[in-house]
Structure formats: structure tokens, C-alpha cells
Amino acid sequence: MNLEMQxxxxxxxxxxxxxxxxxxxxxxxxxxxxxxxxxxxxxxxGSTVSQQLMVLRTKNIVVGTKNGNRVIYSLRDPLIIDLLVVAKQIFNNHLVDTINILDKIVDQEEDTIEEE
Structure with missing residues (x-):
């Protein structure tokens, strides 16, 4: 993969x-x-939201369209929605893995207590 894309x-x-x-x-x-x-x-x-919208605009992630004296913001690319969904799925997968690990630890501790 080329350096510019990375x-x-x-x-x-x-x-x-x-x-x-x-x-x-x-x-x-x-x-x-x-x-x-x-x-x-x-x-x-509002000032905090405006600051963060500016960052997103600068990176071409959102666009602002003037509508009278208001600016209406939208996603520049609807694939962002898919990215957010995939990120949530990855998070959920990690969460499930973490819960499984914790369950095993609890089971092992219970087994150790029963043996004593």
C-alpha cells in the first residue's frame, strides 16, 4: 500500500x-x-459542537450547506454510517471476548475455593 494512502x-x-x-x-x-x-x-x-464540526469539515468527513442564516451539516459520504456500524460490531466482539474471559476467571476462582 502506498504511503499517501496510509x-x-x-x-x-x-x-x-x-x-x-x-x-x-x-x-x-x-x-x-x-x-x-x-x-x-x-x-x-454549541461552541463545542461547532469546534468539532470544524474538525470534521476540515477532514472532509462532513459538509455544511448554507440555508439562509443557518448551516446544515451532512455526512460527506454515507459509507461513514457503515464504518460506525462495523466499529460497533468490533467493539461488541471485544466485549463478548472480555466477558468470556472474565467468566472463565470467576469459574476458576470458584473451583479453587471449593477445593480448599
Missing amino acids: QFKAEFFKALAHPLRIRILEVLSEGDFGVNEIQNAIGSE
């Missing part, structure tokens, strides 16, 4: 590496919204 991917994932930006993308996966609507959906301050 660099692009690294920068792309850096842009996603913030919980509020992920939440904004989750909201935008449901439709196009203005800052106030995103702010209400997330329960965060």
Missing part, C-alpha cells in the same frame, strides 16, 4: 478519535441537521 487513513482516523465527533456522526447518520439541532441531540454546548 497517511490519508491515519489522518481520517485521527479525525474520528474523539467521542463527541463520533456522537456527531451518529446524529448525522440519521439525517442532515444544523448546529442547534446537533447540540440538542447530543446535549452539549
